[in-house]
Amino acid sequence: MRREAVTKTQKSAPLFDRLALIGVGLIGSSIARAARAQGVVREIVAVSRSPATRRRVAELGLADTVAETNAAAVAGADLVIVCVPVGACGEVAREIGPHLRSGATVSDVGSVKGAIVRAMGPHLPEGVHFVPAHPVAGTEHSGPDAGFAELFVGRWCILTPPEGTAPAAVERLAAFWRALGANVESMPAAHHDLVLAITSHLPHLIAYTIVGTADELAEVTRSEVLKFSAGGFRDFTRIAASDPTMWRDVFLANKDAVLEMLGTFDEDLAKLTRAIRRGDGKALFEHFARTRAIRRGIVDIGQDSPAPDFGRSHAELAPLPRPYAASSDD
Amino acid sequence: MRREAVTKTQKSAPLFDRLALIGVGLIGSSIARAARAQGVVREIVAVSRSPATRRRVAELGLADTVAETNAAAVAGADLVIVCVPVGACGEVAREIGPHLRSGATVSDVGSVKGAIVRAMGPHLPEGVHFVPAHPVAGTEHSGPDAGFAELFVGRWCILTPPEGTAPAAVERLAAFWRALGANVESMPAAHHDLVLAITSHLPHLIAYTIVGTADELAEVTRSEVLKFSAGGFRDFTRIAASDPTMWRDVFLANKDAVLEMLGTFDEDLAKLTRAIRRGDGKALFEHFARTRAIRRGIVDIGQDSPAPDFGRSHAELAPLPRPYAASSDD
Numbered sequence: 001m002r003r004e005a006v007t008k009t010q011k012s013a014p015l016f017d018r019l020a021l022i023g024v025g026l027i028g029s030s031i032a033r034a035a036r037a038q039g040v041v042r043e044i045v046a047v048s049r050s051p052a053t054r055r056r057v058a059e060l061g062l063a064d065t066v067a068e069t070n071a072a073a074v075a076g077a078d079l080v081i082v083c084v085p086v087g088a089c090g091e092v093a094r095e096i097g098p099h100l101r102s103g104a105t106v107s108d109v110g111s112v113k114g115a116i117v118r119a120m121g122p123h124l125p126e127g128v129h130f131v132p133a134h135p136v137a138g139t140e141h142s143g144p145d146a147g148f149a150e151l152f153v154g155r156w157c158i159l160t161p162p163e164g165t166a167p168a169a170v171e172r173l174a175a176f177w178r179a180l181g182a183n184v185e186s187m188p189a190a191h192h193d194l195v196l197a198i199t200s201h202l203p204h205l206i207a208y209t210i211v212g213t214a215d216e217l218a219e220v221t222r223s224e225v226l227k228f229s230a231g232g233f234r235d236f237t238r239i240a241a242s243d244p245t246m247w248r249d250v251f252l253a254n255k256d257a258v259l260e261m262l263g264t265f266d267e268d269l270a271k272l273t274r275a276i277r278r279g280d281g282k283a284l285f286e287h288f289a290r291t292r293a294i295r296r297g298i299v300d301i302g303q304d305s306p307a308p309d310f311g312r313s314h315a316e317l318a319p320l321p322r323p324y325a326a327s328s329d330d
Numbered sequence: 331m332r333r334e335a336v337t338k339t340q341k342s343a344p345l346f347d348r349l350a351l352i353g354v355g356l357i358g359s360s361i362a363r364a365a366r367a368q369g370v371v372r373e374i375v376a377v378s379r380s381p382a383t384r385r386r387v388a389e390l391g392l393a394d395t396v397a398e399t400n401a402a403a404v405a406g407a408d409l410v411i412v413c414v415p416v417g418a419c420g421e422v423a424r425e426i427g428p429h430l431r432s433g434a435t436v437s438d439v440g441s442v443k444g445a446i447v448r449a450m451g452p453h454l455p456e457g458v459h460f461v462p463a464h465p466v467a468g469t470e471h472s473g474p475d476a477g478f479a480e481l482f483v484g485r486w487c488i489l490t491p492p493e494g495t496a497p498a499a500v501e502r503l504a505a506f507w508r509a510l511g512a513n514v515e516s517m518p519a520a521h522h523d524l525v526l527a528i529t530s531h532l533p534h535l536i537a538y539t540i541v542g543t544a545d546e547l548a549e550v551t552r553s554e555v556l557k558f559s560a561g562g563f564r565d566f567t568r569i570a571a572s573d574p575t576m577w578r579d580v581f582l583a584n585k586d587a588v589l590e591m592l593g594t595f596d597e598d599l600a601k602l603t604r605a606i607r608r609g610d611g612k613a614l615f616e617h618f619a620r621t622r623a624i625r626r627g628i629v630d631i632g633q634d635s636p637a638p639d640f641g642r643s644h645a646e647l648a649p650l651p652r653p654y655a656a657s658s659d660d
Contacts, residue, residue, distance in 0.1 A: 087611075111561070136558050136560050138560075138561075140625065155560050158558070185557075191549075194549050195550050195555075195558055196561060198543070198563070199550075199558040199562065199563040200558070200561025202543075203540060203561075203565070203566055204562050205599075205602060205606075206566075206599070207621075208617060208618055208621050209598050209599045209602055210598075211625070212598055212617055213594050214529065214624075215621075215624055216594070216598075217594065219521075220525050220528055220529075222624070222627070224525050225525075225624075226628050226633060227486055227515075228466050228486055228488070228525055228526065229633050229634070230468075230486070230634075231441070231466045231468075231526060231531075231533075232529065232530040232531075232533035232534050233528070233530065233533050234634050235533070235565050235566075235568060237624055237628050237634075238625065240621040240624070241622045241625030241626070242622075244615050244619045245615065247618050248611050248618060252609055258606060259603070259606065259607060261547075262599075264543050264546070268542055269535075269536070269592075269596075272535060272538065273589070273592055276581045276585055276588060279582055281417075281582055284577070284578040284582070285578045287538060288538055288572075288574035290545070291537075291541040291545075291571065292571045292572075294544075294552070294555075294556075294570070294571075295571030297552070298556050298567055301556050301557065303560055303564060304559070304567075304568070
């Protein structure tokens with residue numbers, strides 16, 4: 001069915017008719033809340049593998065319909081977003097492939113993109129637009145209760161469409177994410193995986209490591225670690241509290257890039273360790289002064305606030321930023 | 331001059347007559363603000379090596395008197411708190427030693443305690459109570475404008491009195507910190523340095539390292555690192571923005587404990603790296619699930635809030651929690 005072009009006066013015209021969300025955790029439920037708040041889809045169908053989650057989604061009223069199976073969820077949907085851990089995406093694609101409507105857009109929210117393209121791509125039929133996406137936003141909480149509509153405001157969403165994807169389908173998904181408050185950028189999947197290896201995956205691995213180290217020490221009790229965590233440790237525990245399944249999959253799926261970044265990190269840590277061992281105050285001071293400038297850069301571009309609240313309390317869901325102009329291949 | 335015992339009805343009776351603050355950065359200026367707000371000292375004298383800081387302290391009205399020299403600042407003070415970087419504490423002690431009033435308490439706020447005891451102790455005359463202290467609180471900002479009265483509320487302040495220190499002097503300083511909202515604990519300096527090596531010094535070193543690593547990568551631009559920092563990296567930049575001079579001194583002064591913790595961390599990181607290389611999802615999941623529980627412990631004991639604001643927006647300066655009972659050796 002062909003959509004009519006939306007004129008400037010129809011600001012709240014939905015970008016998609018039916019959004020199917022497969023998986024309704026922190027990210028999926030935040031998309032549901034934001035998409036509804038912004039009126040960017042006419043109807044939301046949600047599905048979860050877990051009966052308890054399906055019940056909770058219904059109780060929270062996050063979707064118009066809660067489906068029982070992935071196949072049922074995608075029937076008739078013109079936008080399908082797979083919001084399950086990276087390692088489960090291939091299997092979901094295999095299940096939904098035969099049931100996708102021609103012309104539908106299939107996307108995901110995985111923190112790794114190369115592995116997703118390889119796992120999902122082969123199961124998606126001709127005539128379906130595959131536009132992998134990664135909203136770079138999150139908290140350490142999980143599940144449908146953890147989501148909130150403002151999660152994506154001012155955050156980046158990276159699209160990694162495989163070569164040959166219809167530009168109009170990419171733009172339509174970009175408009176969807178902009179309507180949810182995100183900034184959108186496109187890049188090749190391989191580059192995404194390198195960038196995220198250093199900005200996200202390595203920080204998580206390091207945080208997971210040090211929190212584990214602290215817990216195993218013979219000289220220092222866990223109670224002491226907890227009590228005196230305000231000295232810096234606390235900031236690591238937040239990200240080391242993120243969903244274990246999600247992160248296991250991230251490290252398995254982005255192994256090469258993570259190992260590459262780890263190699264560089266190890267060298268740099270050895271350099272600073274040597275400076276400490278040798279009492280080289282000048283080298284330490286110079287390194288520390290440089291990293292302070294990088295922090296200022298992050299505050300300057302609005303990815304954090306100078307106040308220590310992760311910038312979130314300032315987030316507001318803006319009204320739909322621009323009307324959707326239907327494109328000719330829609 | 332002997333103080334009269336304070337009765338229960340004199341709730342706001344000052345704990346000390348004259349507080350001398352040597353150094354008025356984030357911590358010193360927060361002490362000044364909190365001590366005045368709580369009425370725990372009758373008078374505040376502040377001094378800074380930098381004329382610009384002295385001017386700013388006067389403009390902000392943080393002290394009753396702004397002294398020109400350390401010697402002048404401590405004259406007549408019954409509490410002296412040295413709030414300068416760890417590496418400068420020994421020199422300050424040498425300067426003030428001859429000018430300290432008999433019966434005065436001398437303390438500090440350094441993040442390392444063994445080195446402070448060794449550097450300051452020899453310069454302090456008989457009849458002066460030396461009670462090193464470490465308020466485990468801070469932000470990534472520096473200078474007299476960065477301080478605030480609530481900084482210590484709900485945080486821990488660790489006292490490390492050398493053996494033989496008069497218990498009454500220790501208790502009087504503990505009462506001072508409790509009046510500023512802190513919880514107080516005493517332990518040997520050497521144990522403090524181990525505990526803080528893992529809860530504070532190592533996290534800072536790791537954060538400094540990874541922020542530096544990210545900035546040096548050839549494949550990923552600084553602009554990309556900044557833009558996509560919400561994926562986890564951002565939380566590291568906050569602590570890697572802390573004062574470079576302070577942290578240089580911390581690593582030089584607590585070298586042994588930091589190197590010991592670094593050794594354990596390196597082993598643990600190698601273990602997780604190996605799990606990634608081998609695709610051992612079970613080992614990764616188990617490690618990640620364990621660290622999540624530690625985070626919950628920190629939230630449970632009130633050292634952070636479940637909301638990502640570092641718990642600070644909830645801090646309130648409580649009224650003076652208990653009247654000070656003057657002790658016989660005062």
